Amino acid sequence: MAQHDRPHLDISGLAHSVAFKSPGSNARQRPLIRIREDHGQRLIAELASAFQQAEQARQRPDGVALLPPPDGTFLEVELSPQAGPTTLERTREKTRQGAVTFTEQGARRIALFVPDDMRDTLEAVFQDYTFGPLNERTGSPKGKTRVETIEHIREARIRTFWRDDPAALPEDPQAEMWWSLWCFRDRVDRVLEAAAQLGLHVGEGDTFLRFPETIVVPVYGRRAAIELLLFATGGIAELRRASDNPHVFTHDLRDEARAFIEDLAERTIWPGREAPAICLLDTGVNRAHPLIEPALAVEDLLSVDPAWGGDDHAPGSGHGTGMAGLALHGDLVAPLADQEQRRLTHRLESVKILPPAGFPPNDPHAYGPITQGAIARAEIQNPDRARMFCMAVTNGGRSGADATAWSAAIDQAAAGAESEDQENPAPKRLIVLAAGNVPDHADPAEIADTDAFPAEDPCQAWNALAIGGYTEKSQIAEAGYEGWTPMATVGAGSPYSRTSYLWRSGQSPFKPDLVFEAGNRAISPAKTEAIAGLDSLSLLTTARDVGQRPLDSFWATSAATAQAARLAAQIAADHPDYWPETIRALMVHSARWTPPMTEAIAACAAKRDKADCLRRYGYGLPGLARARASAINDLALVAQREIQPFRKEASGIRFNEAHVYPLPWPRQILEDLDNLRVRLKVTLSYFIEPNPSFATAIDPARYQSFGLRFDLKRSRETTANFLRRNNAEGREENDPRPVNENNDGWLFGERAISAGSLHVDIWEGPAVELAARNMLYIHPITGWWRERTGLKRFNDRARYALIVSLETPEAEVDLYTPIETAIPTLIGVEIEG
Numbered sequence: 073m074a075q076h077d078r079p080h081l082d083i084s085g086l087a088h089s090v091a092f093k094s095p096g097s098n099a100r101q102r103p104l105i106r107i108r109e110d111h112g113q114r115l116i117a118e119l120a121s122a123f124q125q126a127e128q129a130r131q132r133p134d135g136v137a138l139l140p141p142p143d144g145t146f147l148e149v150e151l152s153p154q155a156g157p158t159t160l161e162r163t164r165e166k167t168r169q170g171a172v173t174f175t176e177q178g179a180r181r182i183a184l185f186v187p188d189d190m191r192d193t194l195e196a197v198f199q200d201y202t203f204g205p206l207n208e209r210t211g212s213p214k215g216k217t218r219v220e221t222i223e224h225i226r227e228a229r230i231r232t233f234w235r236d237d238p239a240a241l242p243e244d245p246q247a248e249m250w251w252s253l254w255c256f257r258d259r260v261d262r263v264l265e266a267a268a269q270l271g272l273h274v275g276e277g278d279t280f281l282r283f284p285e286t287i288v289v290p291v292y293g294r295r296a297a298i299e300l301l302l303f304a305t306g307g308i309a310e311l312r313r314a315s316d317n318p319h320v321f322t323h324d325l326r327d328e329a330r331a332f333i334e335d336l337a338e339r340t341i342w343p344g345r346e347a348p349a350i351c352l353l354d355t356g357v358n359r360a361h362p363l364i365e366p367a368l369a370v371e372d373l374l375s376v377d378p379a380w381g382g383d384d385h386a387p388g389s390g391h392g393t394g395m396a397g398l399a400l401h402g403d404l405v406a407p408l409a410d411q412e413q414r415r416l417t418h419r420l421e422s423v424k425i426l427p428p429a430g431f432p433p434n435d436p437h438a439y440g441p442i443t444q445g446a447i448a449r450a451e452i453q454n455p456d457r458a459r460m461f462c463m464a465v466t467n468g469g470r471s472g473a474d475a476t477a478w479s480a481a482i483d484q485a486a487a488g489a490e491s492e493d494q495e496n497p498a499p500k501r502l503i504v505l506a507a508g509n510v511p512d513h514a515d516p517a518e519i520a521d522t523d524a525f526p527a528e529d530p531c532q533a534w535n536a537l538a539i540g541g542y543t544e545k546s547q548i549a550e551a552g553y554e555g556w557t558p559m560a561t562v563g564a565g566s567p568y569s570r571t572s573y574l575w576r577s578g579q580s581p582f583k584p585d586l587v588f589e590a591g592n593r594a595i596s597p598a599k600t601e602a603i604a605g606l607d608s609l610s611l612l613t614t615a616r617d618v619g620q621r622p623l624d625s626f627w628a629t630s631a632a633t634a635q636a637a638r639l640a641a642q643i644a645a646d647h648p649d650y651w652p653e654t655i656r657a658l659m660v661h662s663a664r665w666t667p668p669m670t671e672a673i674a675a676c677a678a679k680r681d682k683a684d685c686l687r688r689y690g691y692g693l694p695g696l697a698r699a700r701a702s703a704i705n706d707l708a709l710v711a712q713r714e715i716q717p718f719r720k721e722a723s724g725i726r727f728n729e730a731h732v733y734p735l736p737w738p739r740q741i742l743e744d745l746d747n748l749r750v751r752l753k754v755t756l757s758y759f760i761e762p763n764p765s766f767a768t769a770i771d772p773a774r775y776q777s778f779g780l781r782f783d784l785k786r787s788r789e790t791t792a793n794f795l796r797r798n799n800a801e802g803r804e805e806n807d808p809r810p811v812n813e814n815n816d817g818w819l820f821g822e823r824a825i826s827a828g829s830l831h832v833d834i835w836e837g838p839a840v841e842l843a844a845r846n847m848l849y850i851h852p853i854t855g856w857w858r859e860r861t862g863l864k865r866f867n868d869r870a871r872y873a874l875i876v877s878l879e880t881p882e883a884e885v886d887l888y889t890p891i892e893t894a895i896p897t898l899i900g901v902e903i904e905g
Contacts, residue, residue, distance in 0.1 A: 108213055111220070112202025118225040119198060122147050123191060125227040129303065140266075144187040144306045146170070146228035153178040155221035165190045168256065171233045171310035179223060183232045185306050230299045236312045245296035250314035250547060250562070253289045253298075259307030260287045266305050270297050273563050273667055275544060276589075277697060278402040281316075282412040290314040292544065292562045316405050318612035318625045319549040329623050332408045333362050336401075341415040342366040348458040348644040350399045350637045351421040351450045353443065354392035354465065355428075356384040358616045363404075364396050368420040374449050375424035376442055377431070385428035389624035390616025391464075396420055397614030398626060398634035399462060399641075403589065404612040418641035421450050421459065439467070439530070440481030447485050447501065458644055460652070462637035464506040464630035472508075472532035472583065473575040475764045475775055479530035483762040486535035486652070487777075500759055502652035504637045505531045506629040507540040507584040508570045516595055516602040522565060523573040523688070527583050532575075534776070534829045535759040537640075537656055538583040540690060541566030541590020541632040542666060548594055549608035555597040558609060563666030565688055566590035568604070568628040572687040579772055581828030582686040585656075586663055587693055588635040591627030604628075636694075643699055654712055654873035657757035660832055661708065661875045662699035663692035673819075683824040691832055707888050708877040709735075717778040717852035718866045725858045725866045730799055730851035735876065736894035737846050738887060745839035751879040752835040752842060756782050756850070758872035760829045763856045772827035777865065778855035780872055781825065784835065785847035786815060798849045817841075839880070850874065 126145040149160055160182055161169045167190065170183035186194055201215040213219075234241050235254075242249065255263050267274050275290035282288075286309055291298065302308050321329055340363075349372070356375065359368050359382075373382030384390035400420060401407050407414060423446040427433060434442060447461060467478065475483075482505070484490045488498035508528030513519045531538035543566040546558045559567045568590050572583040592609040593602050610625035636659070643655050650658070665673065669689045676682040711733070719728040742750070761777035773779065785794045815822075817837040825831045835842075850872070857865040878887060 109202055112198055112213075115219065115222060115225055116195070116198045116202060119147075119195060122225055122227040126303075129227075140304075142188075142304050142306055144185050145191075146232070146303060146306065147184045147186060148224075148226045148228045148232040149182045149184050149222055150175070150224040150226070151180040151182065151221050152223050153180075155180070160184050165193050167194070168309075170308070171235050171254075173232070173235065181232060183228050183309070228303075230295070230302065230311070233302060233308065233311045235310045240313055242295050245299075246294050248292065248294050248562075250290055250292050250544075251298050252312040252314040252316075253291055253301075253308050254286045254310040254312070255289055255307050256309055257285060257287055259305065260289065263289065263301065263305050263307040266301055267291055267293075270301060271667055272297055272301065273544070275314075276693070276695065279406050281406055281410040283410065288410075290544075292546075315547065315549075316409055317545070317547060317549060317608045318405060318610055318623075319606075319608040321405070321408060321612055321623050322607045322621075322625060323550075326621075329621075333622055336404075336408055336414070337362045337366070339411075339413050340366075341413065343416045343419045345369070345419070346457070347417055347419050348460070348641050348648075349419045349421045349454075350641050351423060351447075351459050351461045352392060352395050352399065353423055353425045353446050353461060353463040354395055355386040355390065355426050356380075356382050356392045356424040357396045357420070357422040358384045358390060358393045358614075358618065361393065361397070361614045361616075361618050361622065363401065363614050364393070364420065367400055367416060367418075368396070368422065372419075372421040372450075372453065374422065374446075374453060376446050376449065377424075377427065380424050380428055380431060382422060382424055384616045385424075386426075386616070388616075389621065389626075391630065392422060392424070393616045394613045394624065394626040395462070395464060395630060395634045396422070398611065398631055399638050401613075402635055402638055404614070404623065408612075417645035418638070421454070423447075423449050425463075425465065436467070437477065439465075439478045443478070444481055444485050444490055451499075458648065460502040460504060460637055460640045460644065460655070462504045462633060464633045466506055466508040466531065467529040468508070470529040471526035471575070472529045472572070473526060473580050475532065475762065476529050477764070479533040480762040480764040482530050482533040483535045483760065486533070487759040487761045489761040500652050502640055502655055503533070503536040504633055504640060505533065505536045505538050506633040507531045507538050507572075509568050509628045509630075510570060512604045514601055514603070516559065516599060519567065519593075519602060522567060522569060523571050525570045526574045527570040527572045531583055532572075532580060534581055534762070534827070537585050537636060537659065538690075539629060539633040539636045540571065540584030540587045540688075541569035541629050542587040542669075542689065542693060543567075543590060543592040543609075545589070545592040545609040547608060548606060550606055553594060553606070556594045556603075557597075559593040559595050559602060561668060563668040565669075566628075566632075567593045567602075569632070570629075573684060575687065579827055581830070582683070582690065584690040585660060585830065586636060586690045588632035590629055590632040639694055639696060639699070642696055646700055651712055651871065651873060653757045653759055653871065654710065654875075656830065657755045657873040657875050658699045658710075659694045660691050660757070660830060661753060661755040661877065662696075663690070663694040664698075665689060665692040679819075679821040679824060683820050686820070686824075707891060708875055709891075711874040712871065713850075713874070714869050714871045715780075715850070715852065716867065716869045717780075717855070718858045720866050725861055727801075727852055727858075730849060732795070733848040733850070733874070733876075735846045735848055736891045737843055737878070738890035738894070739843045739846070741885060741887065741890065742839040742843035745880070745883065745885065747838040747840065748880070748882055749836060750839045750842050751881060752784075752845075753875075753877045753879075754782055754784070754831075754833055754835075754848070755875040756780055756831045756872060757874075758829050758870060760855065761857075763860070773854050774856060774859070775827075776829070776855040777857045777868070778870055779829075779853040780831070780850060781822070781853055782831065782874075783822075783849045783851070784815075785845050785849075787841045787844040791847065794847055794849070798851055842878075848874075848876065 166187045168185045173181045201213045201219040204214045272293040384392040425446050488500045491498045510525045546562050607625040610627040611631050613626040615624035673685045716728045817835045819834040
């Protein structure tokens with residue numbers, strides 16, 4: 073046997089177990105020598121000074137009033153270079169240790185949080201050491217080992233918490249950047265609430281890193297605001313630059329990518345076969361990827377043409393496989409980097425709708441039937457599974473201003489109206505589409521104005537959710553791009569995303585409906601060159617080449633659309649009884665504009681101009697936490713109802729019914745709040761059945777089967793006047809003429825609501841006024857079910873979802889409990905005029 077073929081020798085059996093006691097370090101063997109009283113008195117004075125400085129800082133007028141008063145003080149405790157490893161935390165004293173840094177001389181500086189009600193206890197430790205009796209046996213003062221390791225005590229500074237390159241901490245208080253806030257787990261909510269009050273831009277929950285004792289939260293803002301947040305909340309253990317981005321995994325850790333993937337796969341609780349699914353209509357998916365295979369069954373890998381196969385055929389990293397990773401996991405940077413167990417509540421399906429190489433291209437006019445055929449394939453395969461459809465394929469040569477055969481086919485599929493079988497009607501479906509991408513021009517001047525690039529067909533489909541992009545990506549990590557800058561600022565619209573600004577106002581729906589992260593472009597120092605697809609300005613997802621490059625960057629509205637479908641699936645898993653119309657409403661209702669978007673809307677003087685902002689940003693960025701549940705002072709009321717808009721009479725087709733909702737406002741609570749500003753948001757979602765024709769470009773009512781609108785009772789309006797004003801049914805000839813009182817306070821106003829089957833508006837005003845605005849009217853408007861009498865659809869029923877939410881952003885008030893109590897008492901109560 074050759075020497076290199078011999079087996080290793082196992083010496084495990086040679087080991088013997090013996091008792092062990094640590095001999096300790098030299099530092100522990102040589103106790104520190106102190107002049108007791110001098111050392112103790114100096115520390116007592118330093119501690120008192122630090123507390124006094126902290127009290128003075130609380131009186132600063134630079135935003136402290138915006139936040140709840142702090143309940144403790146951070147100290148900077150400097151230990152001797154000779155001190156061994158130690159912790160300053162004491163459970164009984166409720167102190168907690170944050171960042172640990174080192175001076176050039178090797179001394180440790182520790183951020184120590186001291187609750188206000190424990191100050192005296194800590195001071196007593198130093199008093200006992202300095203002036204207390206010595207231990208009779210050892211001759212040592214009380215607390216010797218604890219106190220004598222301490223060199224100095226100071227009020228903590230922002231540098232006390234900085235665990236990154238010292239030169240990277242901005243000196244300018246107004247300097248803005250992304251920060252990583254390492255938060256104590258039990259105080260992260262306090263930090264997030266304070267960040268919102270300060271107007272800081274917080275990354276979405278998917279970007280948080282969760283470790284056993286801390287949660288890392290990315291926040292974009294000025295140094296001054298971060299400093300205020302730090303000392304006001306007592307919830308931040310340490311600060312760093314937020315540097316994690318796809319570049320870390322695609323370059324720095326590329327050789328370890330497989331290990332990170334396997335670790336995440338093991339930490340993931342994968343969904344069962346009964347879980348709702350995202351059905352991707354794309355280029356197919358490489359099911360062999362470890363982060364996809366457990367959630368995509370082989371029988372769910374389909375194609376509109378079986379000869380195409382189901383595998384991803386797209387060049388490069390694979391478009392469909394990239395969509396799959398984001399639809400399942402979101403941006404993979406955070407999931408790969410943290411240690412948390414992750415539970416997936418939805419799975420995947422894939423129907424390939426684009427032909428691979430070697431097959432003839434699809435007929436450009438056949439995408440309507442192709443899309444409906446792909447939907448049917450998935451439903452035939454698993455008829456009982458809940459699903460939503462995700463498609464990022466667009467017609468790059470056509471604007472979406474008018475209805476097309478493709479967009480109408482999508483509207484028809486969403487409404488479940490493609491089948492004429494009245495006995496077995498098709499289900500209604502939630503379909504998520506991309507708004508389309510701005511071209512990859514290298515000249516920044518050619519792509520600087522994204523309004524010049526109209527959103528593409530078929531995203532104009534009324535019933536679908538059209539997704540645009542915004543971006544939080546701002547850190548360029550690639551070598552060779554020093555001096556390059558991000559094209560869009562943090563929180564602004566992504567430079568990849570198209571808008572519907574150039575669509576005809578009034579005749580076209582507002583698109584995109586929502587925005588998600590789509591990445592950023594980089595601009596050269598001379599502002600003469602723009603580049604797309606830098607890893608550090610993109611998202612991270614699964615790639616087709618599992619063997620060589622299993623992770624890759626992904627960007628533009630395809631990335632945004634996959635994330636939107638993921639949110640829809642998460643909501644569907646939480647609420648299996650919610651209709652597709654309701655899930656769409658919840659997503660939109662949970663959306664908020666980022667600070668730059670809010671500033672743009674606020675800068676518009678006219679409501680028409682504010683509505684134009686909807687054509688850029690939609691209703692903003694949704695949030696899963698907001699969509700999932702109501703909070704004490706931010707609650708949502710949800711209704712799912714059927715309605716018959718029209719009826720046939722001898723004299724013709726008439727409107728049939730409207731719905732009136734008594735709103736269960738806690739009147740006394742709102743009146744007690746008096747002029748405090750409150751916010752009411754209303755979202756109305758339904759699916760129309762399309763009837764595309766030459767006239768639909770002139771009058772949207774010719775396209776829709778019916779329409780719905782909402783109206784809120786005015787504050788000084790009687791119930792009788794409110795009902796008469798909205799409904800002529802039963803009105804007698806001698807009844808007083810209804811008065812239309814001023815309806816100010818709405819962000820967009822009723823004139824902004826025209827085309828589309830999704831209507832959203834926000835009312836803001838004094839709480840005492842809203843207390844009297846306690847009734848909501850849902851009524852139909854005309855459509856082809858009424859106008860096209862020969863089609864005999866006038867008796868058809870439809871359904872809608874309504875969400876109404878009330879917020880008191882400036883006060884912590886329990887609205888949930890009284891409203892929950894009031895709802896049962898209002899059910900079945902007749903509303904009399």
